[in-house]
Amino acid sequence: MRTSQLKNRVKVTDFQSEVLNQKRLDYFQNYFKNYYYGEFRFGQGTENILMILDELGLGGDWLDLGAGPSTLLWSIPLNDVKSITCNDISVEALKVLNDFVQSDEVPPCYQEALRLCNKTDQHVLEMKKKVQNYLIFDAMSDWPAILDNCKYDLITEFGTFGLAQTPEKFINCFGFLKKYLKPGGRVIGANWTRSAHLIDKEGLDNSYLNLKLIDYVAHRYSYEVLHLEKVNITNDLYYDSVIVFALSH
Numbered sequence: 001m002r003t004s005q006l007k008n009r010v011k012v013t014d015f016q017s018e019v020l021n022q023k024r025l026d027y028f029q030n031y032f033k034n035y036y037y038g039e040f041r042f043g044q045g046t047e048n049i050l051m052i053l054d055e056l057g058l059g060g061d062w063l064d065l066g067a068g069p070s071t072l073l074w075s076i077p078l079n080d081v082k083s084i085t086c087n088d089i090s091v092e093a094l095k096v097l098n099d100f101v102q103s104d105e106v107p108p109c110y111q112e113a114l115r116l117c118n119k120t121d122q123h124v125l126e127m128k129k130k131v132q133n134y135l136i137f138d139a140m141s142d143w144p145a146i147l148d149n150c151k152y153d154l155i156t157e158f159g160t161f162g163l164a165q166t167p168e169k170f171i172n173c174f175g176f177l178k179k180y181l182k183p184g185g186r187v188i189g190a191n192w193t194r195s196a197h198l199i200d201k202e203g204l205d206n207s208y209l210n211l212k213l214i215d216y217v218a219h220r221y222s223y224e225v226l227h228l229e230k231v232n233i234t235n236d237l238y239y240d241s242v243i244v245f246a247l248s249h
């Protein structure tokens, strides 16, 4: 693919013809194996997010923003999903996700999540078949024209908007996405607050994340707050808490 074509393409139809950055590919392969692969780690907010998706997640057309390799984990509580669209700013993240989608593997962490939701491996295998689109774009600024006529029942973001450099940029994300939600559609997400140690190490300070900020977002863009919670994380070097929310259009 030529550089000019690469610059403008959003939809990935064939990962074989993508030019991949090996370092980023390694990063996402390690992410896939280190985060939600082996033993399910309780106390990191994962079980809280799964329960909120179980209670408030909608079926229908689902868009997962900043999917990384993890969309299928968050699919576990959902029912009646018609189509799944996965977005990330990095093609390498989606390549690792697609490799997983193409396999019939159901990792141990997924099996525990399935057990929590009273489901079997079959659910994940079925969800893999629903992944229809891979879209590369920056979900934290104006969305590309290819999405102009798309509307979703459910839009999720797990650990993505919390990477915004400032509270203003975080707030704006919810404005960009609103017109892509069907009436009655929902946005469900979770963002991890970084520990002083991680901020020191990597520099992105997202200590602006708190419950009031989500309340402000809801007020600013006229969402109804269906759920809002801060889950404290203890004994973790990198994260202090996770803010979990569900908003309705």
Ligand SMILES: C[S@@+](CC[C@H](N)C(=O)[O-])C[C@H]1O[C@@H](n2cnc3c(N)ncnc32)[C@H](O)[C@@H]1O
Pocket (backbone or CB within 6 Å): 035, 065, 066, 067, 068, 069, 070, 071, 087, 088, 089, 090, 093, 137, 138, 139, 140, 141, 157, 158, 159, 160, 163
């Ligand atoms: C912390 S990871 C979370 C991945 C996944 N959602 C999960 O639950 O494990 C953040 C992801 O957001 C992606 N990302 C970062 N900035 C983005 C942006 N502006 N638009 C879309 N994706 C973005 C990263 O490439 C990465 O895959």
